[in-house]
Amino acid sequence: MKKFFKYFVIFLALGLVYTVYTNYPRLNLITGFSAKSTASIVFLADRTLESVEEFDNNFPPITEGASSVDKVSKTTSAKVFGLKKRTAVYREGLGAVLVNDEYDENEPYLVPKRDKTPKALPFPYGNLPQKDTVFKNVDYNRINGAVDQAFDKNGDWNKKTRSLLVVYKDQIIAEQYADGFDENSLHLGWSMTKSVMSTVYGVLNEQGKMDVNSRAPIVEWQNDERAEITINNLLQMNSGLDWVEDYFIISDVTKMLFLESDMTKSAIEKPLVGKPNESWYYSSGTSNLLSGILRNQFDSRQAYLDFWYSDFIDRIGMHSMTVEADMAGNYVASSYAWATARDWAKFGLLYEHDGNWNGDQVLTAEWIDYATTPTNTSNNTYGAQLWLNANGKFPDAPRNMFYADGFQGQHVFVLQDQDLVIVRTGLSDIDYNYIIKEVLESIK
Template identity: 55%
Template sequence: MKIFKRVVLLLIAIVLVAVFYNYPKLNILAGYAAKSTGSSVFLAKRNLQFTDSTDTNFSPINLASNSVNTETKEASSSAFGLLTRKSVYREGLGSVLVVKGTEIDSNPLTPKRATPDTTTPFPYGNLDPKDSIFSEINYDKLNKTVASMFNDTFKTRAFLVVYKDKIVAEQYAEGFDKNSLLLGWSMTKSITSTVMGILQCDGKLNVYDKAPFEEWKDDERSQISIHNLLQMNSGLKWVEDYNSISDVTKMLFLAEDVTQLQIDKPLIGKPNETWNYSSGTTNVLSAIIRKQFDTHQQYLDFWYEELIDKIGMNSMVVETDMKGNYIGSSYAWATARDWAKFGLLYLKNGQWNGESLFDKDWVDYATTPTPTSDGWYGAQIWLNAGGRYPDVPKNMYSFNGYQGQNVFVFPDQDMVIVRLGLTKNADVNHFLSEILNSFK
């Protein structure tokens, strides 16, 4: 009996130690599940069963048990019954993950939104586009290539090809259609950069000015410019690893204010000489944008009034943190067609239906390779300048996000390609080159 008791006590001790060391991971696991479930159910209007079988159905996130309260618009996720996290949906702001020990504002400021244009065809409005046939397109080859993206390996949800402002190919996975909101993940970074580009072209800031943070003024970080931050070339310490407890997972799933973690980091490299991909840096840019306005309401409205709604991306919602900051690194949702409009805005060098949001100088700036990035990165935009995709034009650039969210812009071909899915398994060089080969 004594031996049995000792074995039981040993097993209990082992379990307690395992829980102690893995508790932070459980916090991230439950946090990811609660945030994803809340956004999927209340923002994207998908049901819980569908969400469990798709958005949160991958290891280790699928270990969490999820539930929703449709009256309070809350989602809860439990990690083995040891820890539970909650997200709360607020109209206009999306679903926010509640941080332990904090209270959520039950009556927050929300952005003012424009009325969608439902009488003008795509791309300038939200009416279905007029049918167009181009003699230079091999439609059989094009449609075959697009169809090949929809399988259990690639897990594509939406695929769209826009040529000369016309949708020439469009396909959706089962359960999705032209009205489905899809998370862009890090494509949101390009939205944030563009908001800054609009401020730059309006003369409201200069990207070559030093970053305006009191925390940096008395040390070597005072030399960091907004330009360095836009290019992710600041030299600040940051670890972007979604498979561990890293800076990015702490920021997205444990922080009340997503802008602060990167601001508090030390310099470990030299500005303009140390490229390092950092979602924290993008949220620092969101904080800088906030500093350009006298009120929080002005900050909230500007993103929609001067960019998102102005080009008819009326489906888009950029979610905020508990402090009301736009999570500019990661959380913009929109339909595939509205993501395509964003690509078209760059294709048109910032000109949209007779209005100028920014000029070609900004496009040239944003698509100039960052030093030490091997030609892969500009100002929150991915590039092919280094020949990453050898069978694709080198002046192609893209907005990219986690799990294979992409908007590819082809300036010479007058084309935008949108691919949204749940995995990066697809051979990007192959499917892009195959689509290009569909055009004579």
């Protein structure tokens, strides 16, 4: 028996050594994800470490990471098998960020200046409750039944929906949240942040300060074939730059999000593997490069930080939103915007109303047309950092529906002709076509 136990212990030790050896290159990514996710959720979304571990960090290989929280310093740390410790720091106004050995906790940093003055108007244009409106043409029982189908029941953990919100003619006609969440809960948009960033370009366009057809102002590209890449090509993910977008291996996107201190530079050194305007490929590096180009449109970093909020986010009352920044102080335009479901709905409503926010023309109707026009070689699926239904991916939705889309099933669907915005957040995809179909058929 003792000999068996001895061999069993040796077997376990060898197994542990093998596991560590084969996974060691990934440990930085595992602990990076764990530390960053935990810091954002605990300090920004105001949830517990236990909640993070049970729901948000509970998928392989992230489950291998063990996180801890220091609420005094507002930091989190994560390790795997006691190795590869990574630390994330929460900075008020900028959100959570992974840090490296160069980080100086005593060095001051800039934060965006915001105006969150409440407006005495009903939702969506102010902070008062929405008007008590009942639409005679809406079958509320059917629409609520469809919304209810999106949520898990009786302890199941398959659909993982956290919020589902339907806005019709500026009125919330259906709204439901998972246990532990409500209308004040913040939800990470992941790649819906790309659509937020694109909207900032749209605001600059409306102000006459941005020509998207101009060449991308990247010094490193000016003496080679990349000099032909335009801002339009970058917005449409059609630059031809090399990039690997795979979240489950060591790839360009995971190295950028979990290793780089300045994410705006990750795509700059990439070579062309296709021709600009002829090679559509999804790239989060492109979105962060665009954030860096935005930074250079302003005389100071403070102006860059402020503009996103003053001229867009707070301008339409999305006061719950925080766009997190990297260690260098640049907004992570690929991935890290947080907001309530209702504020994500306001984003959709701005587009539904052709860029007009209660009389304030934030975007031009021409920009909406541009952002929702299919990109060359995208098979009618993509515009300017917005996804399209022009190819009928959702067969029961209008072909002119467009949407923001994020990892793990974050969506803001905009159906302009039907006066509808549908918001869904969660941790996995569901049958969106069913939801859209039922919502449409609930309105006579």
